[in-house]
Amino acid sequence: MSVVDYVLTSCRAIELLCDFEVLEFCPMLSDVHCAVKVNIQCLASESKASSNIPVAKIKKWQNEKRDSFISNISVDVVEFARIVR
Numbered sequence: 222m223s224v225v226d227y228v229l230t231s232c233r234a235i236e237l238l239c240d241f242e243v244l245e246f247c248p249m250l251s252d253v254h255c256a257v258k259v260n261i262q263c264l265a266s267e268s269k270a271s272s273n274i275p276v277a278k279i280k281k282w283q284n285e286k287r288d289s290f291i292s293n294i295s296v297d298v299v300e301f302a303r304i305v306r
Contacts, residue, residue: 228259237262249298 230238240260250256 228257234261 228238228241238259239262240258242258244256244258246255
Protein backbone atom coordinates (compact mmCIF):
# COMPACT_ATOMS: atom_id res chain seq x y z
CA MET A 222 0.00 0.00 0.00
CA SER A 223 1.29 3.48 -0.79
CA VAL A 224 0.18 6.76 0.75
CA VAL A 225 1.50 10.24 0.07
CA ASP A 226 1.84 12.53 3.11
CA TYR A 227 2.37 16.21 2.37
CA VAL A 228 2.03 19.82 3.47
CA LEU A 229 0.26 22.54 1.47
CA THR A 230 1.81 25.99 1.39
CA SER A 231 1.79 29.12 -0.74
CA CYS A 232 4.62 29.97 -3.15
CA ARG A 233 5.76 32.81 -0.89
CA ALA A 234 5.76 30.67 2.27
CA ILE A 235 7.61 27.67 0.83
CA GLU A 236 10.98 29.32 1.37
CA LEU A 237 10.18 29.57 5.09
CA LEU A 238 9.99 25.77 5.40
CA CYS A 239 13.34 24.70 6.78
CA ASP A 240 12.62 21.07 7.64
CA PHE A 241 10.08 18.41 6.66
CA GLU A 242 9.84 14.92 8.12
CA VAL A 243 7.32 12.10 7.79
CA LEU A 244 7.04 10.52 11.24
CA GLU A 245 6.53 6.85 12.01
CA PHE A 246 3.02 5.50 11.47
CA CYS A 247 0.84 5.45 14.58
CA PRO A 248 -2.46 3.55 14.21
CA MET A 249 -3.90 5.51 17.16
CA LEU A 250 -3.72 8.75 15.11
CA SER A 251 -4.78 7.61 11.65
CA ASP A 252 -5.97 4.68 9.62
CA VAL A 253 -3.37 5.08 6.84
CA HIS A 254 -1.49 8.38 7.12
CA CYS A 255 1.68 9.24 9.00
CA ALA A 256 2.01 12.49 10.90
CA VAL A 257 4.28 15.10 9.34
CA LYS A 258 6.63 17.43 11.16
CA VAL A 259 7.32 20.81 9.57
CA ASN A 260 9.62 23.50 10.92
CA ILE A 261 8.89 27.01 9.76
CA GLN A 262 11.46 29.75 9.98
CA CYS A 263 9.70 32.81 11.34
CA LEU A 264 11.34 36.21 11.09
CA ALA A 265 9.63 39.25 12.57
CA SER A 266 10.94 42.72 13.13
CA GLU A 267 10.08 44.53 16.33
CA SER A 268 8.01 47.09 14.43
CA LYS A 269 5.74 44.38 12.99
CA ALA A 270 5.55 42.16 16.08
CA SER A 271 2.28 42.43 17.97
CA SER A 272 1.42 41.19 21.42
CA ASN A 273 -2.30 41.40 20.56
CA ILE A 274 -2.25 38.18 18.50
CA PRO A 275 -4.31 35.50 20.29
CA VAL A 276 -2.40 32.29 20.95
CA ALA A 277 -4.17 28.94 21.30
CA LYS A 278 -3.07 27.20 24.47
CA ILE A 279 -3.39 23.55 25.37
CA LYS A 280 -5.48 23.25 28.49
CA LYS A 281 -4.28 21.28 31.48
CA TRP A 282 -5.79 17.86 32.08
CA GLN A 283 -8.94 18.07 34.18
CA ASN A 284 -9.10 14.96 36.32
CA GLU A 285 -12.84 15.37 36.90
CA LYS A 286 -13.36 14.72 33.14
CA ARG A 287 -11.57 11.36 33.34
CA ASP A 288 -14.76 9.27 33.15
CA SER A 289 -16.02 11.23 30.13
CA PHE A 290 -12.68 10.69 28.37
CA ILE A 291 -12.72 6.96 29.10
CA SER A 292 -16.34 6.53 27.95
CA ASN A 293 -15.59 8.20 24.61
CA ILE A 294 -12.65 5.99 23.63
CA SER A 295 -13.55 3.49 20.94
CA VAL A 296 -12.45 0.10 22.28
CA ASP A 297 -12.68 -1.36 18.76
CA VAL A 298 -10.21 1.22 17.39
CA VAL A 299 -7.79 0.70 20.27
CA GLU A 300 -7.99 -3.09 19.87
CA PHE A 301 -7.43 -2.83 16.09
CA ALA A 302 -4.40 -0.58 16.67
CA ARG A 303 -2.96 -3.13 19.11
CA ILE A 304 -3.44 -5.99 16.62
CA VAL A 305 -1.95 -4.04 13.68
CA ARG A 306 1.25 -3.37 15.58
